[in-house]
Amino acid sequence: EVQLVESGGDLVQPGGSLRLSCAASGFTFSIYAMGWVRQAPGKGLEWVSMISVSTETTNYADSVKGRFSISRDNSKNTLYLQMNSLRAEDTATYYCARKRVVPAGRNFFDYWGQGTLVTVSS
Amino acid sequence: DIQLTQSPSFLSASVGDTVTITCRASQGISSSLAWYQQKPGKAPNLLIFGASTLQSGVPSRFSGSDSGTEFTLTISSLQPEDFATYYCQQHDSFPLTFGGGTKVEVK
Numbered sequence: 001e002v003q004l005v006e007s008g009g010d011l012v013q014p015g016g017s018l019r020l021s022c023a024a025s026g027f028t029f030s031i032y033a034m035g036w037v038r039q040a041p042g043k044g045l046e047w048v049s050m051i052s053v054s055t056e057t058t059n060y061a062d063s064v065k066g067r068f069s070i071s072r073d074n075s076k077n078t079l080y081l082q083m084n085s086l087r088a089e090d091t092a093t094y095y096c097a098r099k100r101v102v103p104a105g106r107n108f109f110d111y112w113g114q115g116t117l118v119t120v121s122s
Numbered sequence: 123d124i125q126l127t128q129s130p131s132f133l134s135a136s137v138g139d140t141v142t143i144t145c146r147a148s149q150g151i152s153s154s155l156a157w158y159q160q161k162p163g164k165a166p167n168l169l170i171f172g173a174s175t176l177q178s179g180v181p182s183r184f185s186g187s188d189s190g191t192e193f194t195l196t197i198s199s200l201q202p203e204d205f206a207t208y209y210c211q212q213h214d215s216f217p218l219t220f221g222g223g224t225k226v227e228v229k
Binding site: 035037044045046047050059060061062095100103106107108109110112113114115 | 123154156158160164165166167168171172177209211213214216217218219220221222223
């Protein structure tokens, strides 16, 4: 059974940092591109970032570019999101999601974690 | 960036109804559209990708179609478990973008 379990969400002050983790199991993590999608309370979905299988390619939403960094450790089956210079508008539930392996080059998500809540407030 | 405009934002329907949700892209995305269902407090669930391909395990009452930059999700014979919020997402190019969502409520 495919499982994605996020952790690391917390209450943090504006300007602070946080690292989210996503532990994957039930599939061969190293052959799947992965991504992060967030959802502010009561709002819609917003794509945040994506990383390729080999970590060579990363993509970011403009709203987080330069502040957030996505990475992965295939030996630990874990995806990360390092979030720096956090702002109130980054408050959201952050979902880890697996890109469907086919069709290649088309980036959408077939499995999602349950989400972890990040609250940025003083 | 590609903008996706979903309509309506809210929809009231009854069990057994056929409902249609529309997603309009701001530019051509060559059938590169996915649909998700999200229930309160839960993660989204992939329903359809490539505008019309049903994800494995999704009931056949869900279907998708496209005509140029306009995409449609149709739910035939609405079931109690279908009351939820639905989102479209373009998977043509980065940045990936989602529509604003359509909440399907009980009439």
